[in-house]
Amino acid sequence: MRGADKVLEALDQHGVEYIFGLPGGSVIPIFDALVGCQRPKFILVRHEQGATHMADGYARATGKPGVVLVTSGPGATNTITGLLTAHMDSVPLIVLTGQTTTSLLGKDAFQEADVFDISMPVVKHSYLVKDANQIPQVMAEAFHIATTGRPGPVLIDLPKDLLAAECTAVLPERVELPGYRWEPRPDPARVADVARLLQRSRRPVIYAGGGCIAAGAQDALKALAEKTQVPVANTLLGKGAFPEQHALSLGMLGMHGTAYANKALAACDLVLCIGARWDDRITGKLSAFCPEARKVHVDIDPAENGKILIPDVFVEADARAFLEELIDQVGPLDTSEWLALIDEWKARYPLHYPRKGGLRMQAIIDRLYRLTAGRAVVVTDVGQHQMWAAQFYRTAHHRQWLSSGGAGTMGFGLPAAIGAQFGRPDDTVVAIVGDGGFQMTMAELATAAVNKLPIKIIVMDNKYLGMVRQWQSMFFDNRLCGVDLEGNPDFVKLAEAYGITAFHLRRTADIDKVLTRALKHSAGPCLVHADVEKDDNVFPMIPAGASINEMLIEPPKHRVPAPAGTR
Amino acid sequence: MTEADSRSIAIAWPEPAGANGRQDDNGNRQRVTIGLLVYDRPGVLVRIAQVFSRRGYNIESLVVSPTNMPSTSRMTITSSGPAAVFQQIILQLNKLVNVIHARDHSMDEAVTRELALFKVGCNVSERAEVLQLAEVFRGKTIDISESTITIEATGTTEKIDALAAMLAKFDLREMVRTGKVVMARGRNVT
Numbered sequence: 001m002r003g004a005d006k007v008l009e010a011l012d013q014h015g016v017e018y019i020f021g022l023p024g025g026s027v028i029p030i031f032d033a034l035v036g037c038q039r040p041k042f043i044l045v046r047h048e049q050g051a052t053h054m055a056d057g058y059a060r061a062t063g064k065p066g067v068v069l070v071t072s073g074p075g076a077t078n079t080i081t082g083l084l085t086a087h088m089d090s091v092p093l094i095v096l097t098g099q100t101t102t103s104l105l106g107k108d109a110f111q112e113a114d115v116f117d118i119s120m121p122v123v124k125h126s127y128l129v130k131d132a133n134q135i136p137q138v139m140a141e142a143f144h145i146a147t148t149g150r151p152g153p154v155l156i157d158l159p160k161d162l163l164a165a166e167c168t169a170v171l172p173e174r175v176e177l178p179g180y181r182w183e184p185r186p187d188p189a190r191v192a193d194v195a196r197l198l199q200r201s202r203r204p205v206i207y208a209g210g211g212c213i214a215a216g217a218q219d220a221l222k223a224l225a226e227k228t229q230v231p232v233a234n235t236l237l238g239k240g241a242f243p244e245q246h247a248l249s250l251g252m253l254g255m256h257g258t259a260y261a262n263k264a265l266a267a268c269d270l271v272l273c274i275g276a277r278w279d280d281r282i283t284g285k286l287s288a289f290c291p292e293a294r295k296v297h298v299d300i301d302p303a304e305n306g307k308i309l310i311p312d313v314f315v316e317a318d319a320r321a322f323l324e325e326l327i328d329q330v331g332p333l334d335t336s337e338w339l340a341l342i343d344e345w346k347a348r349y350p351l352h353y354p355r356k357g358g359l360r361m362q363a364i365i366d367r368l369y370r371l372t373a374g375r376a377v378v379v380t381d382v383g384q385h386q387m388w389a390a391q392f393y394r395t396a397h398h399r400q401w402l403s404s405g406g407a408g409t410m411g412f413g414l415p416a417a418i419g420a421q422f423g424r425p426d427d428t429v430v431a432i433v434g435d436g437g438f439q440m441t442m443a444e445l446a447t448a449a450v451n452k453l454p455i456k457i458i459v460m461d462n463k464y465l466g467m468v469r470q471w472q473s474m475f476f477d478n479r480l481c482g483v484d485l486e487g488n489p490d491f492v493k494l495a496e497a498y499g500i501t502a503f504h505l506r507r508t509a510d511i512d513k514v515l516t517r518a519l520k521h522s523a524g525p526c527l528v529h530a531d532v533e534k535d536d537n538v539f540p541m542i543p544a545g546a547s548i549n550e551m552l553i554e555p556p557k558h559r560v561p562a563p564a565g566t567r
Numbered sequence: 568m569t570e571a572d573s574r575s576i577a578i579a580w581p582e583p584a585g586a587n588g589r590q591d592d593n594g595n596r597q598r599v600t601i602g603l604l605v606y607d608r609p610g611v612l613v614r615i616a617q618v619f620s621r622r623g624y625n626i627e628s629l630v631v632s633p634t635n636m637p638s639t640s641r642m643t644i645t646s647s648g649p650a651a652v653f654q655q656i657i658l659q660l661n662k663l664v665n666v667i668h669a670r671d672h673s674m675d676e677a678v679t680r681e682l683a684l685f686k687v688g689c690n691v692s693e694r695a696e697v698l699q700l701a702e703v704f705r706g707k708t709i710d711i712s713e714s715t716i717t718i719e720a721t722g723t724t725e726k727i728d729a730l731a732a733m734l735a736k737f738d739l740r741e742m743v744r745t746g747k748v749v750m751a752r753g754r755n756v757t
Contacts, residue, residue: 116610121617125664128609145664179606179667303658 003132004029004163007096008037010139010171016040016067018058018422020051024071025111026098029163040067043422043451046443048075050415052082053441056091057416060402061377062423063216065092065146072098073111076157077118081409084122086153088406089237090214092146093153095123101161102130116157124152132165137172144175149182150301151214182300186317186325193313194272194296195329201270201294203338204230207253207282210237210405211275211299212319217241218398220323221274227327229335231342233261235276236390239401244394245374250342251351251394254282256387259349259540259553264342265290266548274298275319278308279406280544285564288547298322349540349553351391358533359508361385361460365392367511368430368458371519376428377402377420381413381437384466387538389432411440414457418444421453428456428519435461435488445498448525456518457527459491462534470537475562491529502527597650598627599673601657602749602757603642604634606665615642615666618659624648628681628746639667641757643748645724670757672749677757682745683727684709685718688738697737704730715740 001009007030011019020043023031034042045051048070055066066086070079076097086093100109116128125145127138135158142154198204212221218241225232225248232242233250244251250261265271271293276282278297283289286309297304297311298319305314315322353362365388368376378393379402380386386403395401402420404412417431438459448455469483495502501521505514505528518526542551545564552560605611612631619626628645648656653671660669672679685706689697694716701708701718704726710717720730724747731742751757 117613120610120614121621126610130609177606177664180664301662303655303662305658306654307658 001167002029002033002163003135003158003165003167004033006132006135006167006169007139007158007163008033008040010136011040011067013171014139014143015064018043019067019069020045020054020058020419021069022046022048022051022071022075024073024075024098026072026100026160027069027096027158027163029160030069030096030098042069043447045415045447047441048078049081049411050441050444050447052079052093052095053085053409053412053415054419054422054444054447055093056082056086056412057379057402057419058423059086059091059093059419060416061399061420063399064423065094065143066419068093068095070095070097071111072100072115073113075111076113076115079155080119080122081407081411083119083153083155085404085407085409085412087122087124089210089404090151091153092151094142094146095153095155097155097157098163099128099157099159102159103161105159115155119155122153123155124150126155126157128157129159129162132162132167133169135162135167136169140172140175141177144177145180149180183316184300184318184321186298186315186322188325190313190315191322191325191329194315194326197270197294197296197313198228198230198272198326198330199333201333202335203268204228204270204272204333204335205250205264205268206230206232207235207265207271207273207276208232208238208241209235209274209276212238212241213275213398215275215300215319215321216398217275217320217323220320220327222246224323224327224330228330228333229339230272230333231264231335231339233257233264235279235282235405236403237405238276239390239395239403240398243396245396248339252390254279255284255542255544256391256538256540258351258391259551260342260345262540262542262548262551263345263349267341268293270294270296272296272298273311274322275300277304283308284542285545285547288549359506359511359531360536361462361530361532362388362392363508364458364460364505364511364515364530364532365389365432368432368515369393371512371515372428372430376400376430377424379403379413379417379420379429379431381431381433382408382410383434383437384462384470384536384538385432385434385460410437413437414448415441415444417455417457418448418451418453421455422451429454430456430458432458432460434466435459435463435485435491436465438491439488442494445495445500445525449498449500452524454522455525456521457495457525458518459527459529460532461488461491461529462532462536463488464534466536467538473535474537474556474560475543475566477559491527495527495529500525500527502529505530595650596647597653598645598647599653599656599671600677600679600747600749601644601646601660601669602672602677602751603644603660603669604667604757605640605642606667607638607640608665611663611665614663615644615660618656618663619644619646619648622648622652622656624652624656628744630746630748643746645747672751672757675751675755677749677751677755679723679747679749680721681724681727681747682719682721683731684741684743685720685731685734685739686741687716687718687734688714688740689716690714693737697734700730700733706730
């Protein structure tokens, strides 16, 4: 068997359904082996970055690792943004890159890039295969590393001659990596510490992150919250870990989170951070972040301990295993006063948007939420539309919310939605994208069209890089620079050029009509070009580096000091 | 290049390093000694170096050598950087797939040694003094020429620093040091 056949055999044995990628000279042996191959199926993309986001979207939507196959040199370097995106959000990916033949390594051969070294800071682990007989071992290790502990991307660099060479080694049944350890079971003593703190707390809050999704902790989290009557705030990546429609839900916390979530964090006496990492978009000014609260941090990755702040208790554990241990050790708490205070905030500072004026993204997302009964798989790009989608598309289910959080990668939305639809063929997948991010990867419209994927793409066209414009207008005296997307195409015509059905949406009154038509369209993708208000800003907002007390719930009437470090 | 020229270039020795340990230097920087047992795989050294450089740590010495176990290497790294992120350095090193373990030996009673070679330019009249100095530091003379003496010395970093400081009073032309190696005492594991 050739090395290339072994690669495909290993993918098949790991249950891989799809490979997203683009060929080139150094990976031709794998493409040769793919001819007539039933599984995995190869999905041709238009740019390698798109392939990484598709694999990422597939992984986030299904929980299974996404697989990418690209060539050497520029093909390999084009995966770096996708690797960063997956690495920051702990998404399991296997990225296979072709490499020049072993005899030419290090000689500046055609399309040679030292991607093994280039990618090191943005992968969980990586390999440069030096012998065809290593291939089965490396493939097995890569899947093991990508999917266990804190998940992440693994890159495998495969020299061309080894793909064509004979490989006699077999896929190992067990992987032995003496330096690779993770501990899903919590130390019972630490769980007891947490139970004691919780039992004594009067104003507790659970702060649930993407780790709850990765661990499949949704049922355990709901059971614990309901038993103890502790309110739950979720991060951007934690959307779906706890139903946002639930009476105990505070919705999303952080920079553009709900006012009541942030007020609860500021006033709580205990914060239980589960599968999250005290990101600067959550904490704002760290010294002012829930200063009176005891802090518990639960994470599968021990290196998160003390990275941002020193918690009172750190528990190294899988979120689900921790919650299932904890629930037996705590009884119901009397949080009625605390919940009453939160309800007061909820009534006083609800998420809202102006009903007057032109077509607003918030209104489109709000209606989309209702028309899909909150059941769609929602994929966003990065920017204002992402924050409004997070606010107004309330999530109830695991893996229904896909968004680039840590890296904030513009261009993620469309390809990630394509990957999600491959993984979840029977679900409604909606890509909500801005005009800026969409244009970074819109070549993948071809991939969506060719594969007849019924994704709904809503392009929120405000003709601005809106989030940056918001900062310039709020903190820089409206001195706009580099944000005007003059020259945007007619996205309906663009879609039609790919044979994709598309609709214009210009008036608030037409939202339901247009969205309903788009949602009904099942023969391939469908695009909605929404001409939205240009100058809308996202609120609530905690300026970067500011404390929760400086949260702007409404548009400020006076000039706001620029965030720390920006002027 | 004349001998005088080469001498005038080779003078900028760093100040002898201070006592080892976790005390903050100015600006809350600190010096640390870390012992690592690693799986001998391509790229492991680069990954380790990135853990330090990304967090503002400067690697001052690095020793890599085989161990008594197959496929593993031992590393001793001395480094200095912001005290606040040191715990992260140890945690991130241990997180690397090919690092079997990384331990902080800055404060413990571990045995540490390094080896140094000094080439001292001296005429016949100075020779006796240089040889005497080497003897006080239990150094060995391993080469001698008309105008130079080469001394080998082994010991703790502080001892080598002290010898370097003494020899700097002569025409110290070259100094080559291995960097520190560390081994935990007794039943403790390095």
